[in-house]
Amino acid sequence: MDSYAPKKGTFTFTMIKPGEENQENIGEILTMITEAGFRIQAMKMIRLRTKQAEIFYRHLSDKPFFGDVVKYMTSGPVVAAVLEKDNAVVDYRKLIGATNPEEAKEGTIRKRFAKSTDRNVVHGSDSDDNAAAEASFFFSMADRYNKTGHCFFGWGQE
Numbered sequence: 001m002d003s004y005a006p007k008k009g010t011f012t013f014t015m016i017k018p019g020e021e022n023q024e025n026i027g028e029i030l031t032m033i034t035e036a037g038f039r040i041q042a043m044k045m046i047r048l049r050t051k052q053a054e055i056f057y058r059h060l061s062d063k064p065f066f067g068d069v070v071k072y073m074t075s076g077p078v079v080a081a082v083l084e085k086d087n088a089v090v091d092y093r094k095l096i097g098a099t100n101p102e103e104a105k106e107g108t109i110r111k112r113f114a115k116s117t118d119r120n121v122v123h124g125s126d127s128d129d130n131a132a133a134e135a136s137f138f139f140s141m142a143d144r145y146n147k148t149g150h151c152f153f154g155w156g157q158e
């Protein structure tokens with residue numbers, strides 16, 4: 001592994017989900033993210049195709065709400081981003097709050113902006129391995145940069 005690669009635990013992946021209500025809040029959501037100490041490593045607005053959403057959410061394929069998730073996630077553009085910070089996955093899950101916004105704590109993105117579980121505003125990776133897989137799903141090597149300006153991809157050495 002070369003020195004251009006990121007270390008496990010130093011980044012996570014997020015999406016701001018589709019919908020007019022989320023589009024209006026993109027600026028404020030990104031401000032909450034950067035004020036919490038996350039650095040945006042890569043970012044783009046993209047509308048997922050059905051097949052892509054089915055693949056991204058394949059871990060939910062046996063759930064009764066899978067079709068609704070795919071339909072919603074393809075209904076408009078998402079803002080996809082890779083976020084850099086120590087302990088990124090755990091800290092970002094804390095910042096976004098519980099999947100059900102009624103259970104989300106004060107100060108979290110979902111508490112502030114989300115109305116329901118099925119429209120909970122943001123996605124955040126739930127493990128380092130999923131962060132790497134999800135970041136790679138949306139961004140190629142040439143799209144991503146670390147602090148020193150090097151392109152990188154995959155896991156680095158400890």
Ligand SMILES: Nc1ncnc2c1ncn2[C@@H]1O[C@H](COP(=O)(O)OP(=O)(O)OP(=O)(O)O)[C@@H](O)[C@H]1O
Binds near residue numbers: 120
């Ligand atoms: N009971 C449910 N009813 C409707 N939609 C649901 C339900 N549970 C989860 N979802 C939708 O599926 C998404 C993925 O569910 P998951 O269990 O992976 O939660 P999460 O990890 O908090 O959310 P995300 O993956 O979006 O960050 C949720 O964000 C939500 O939009």
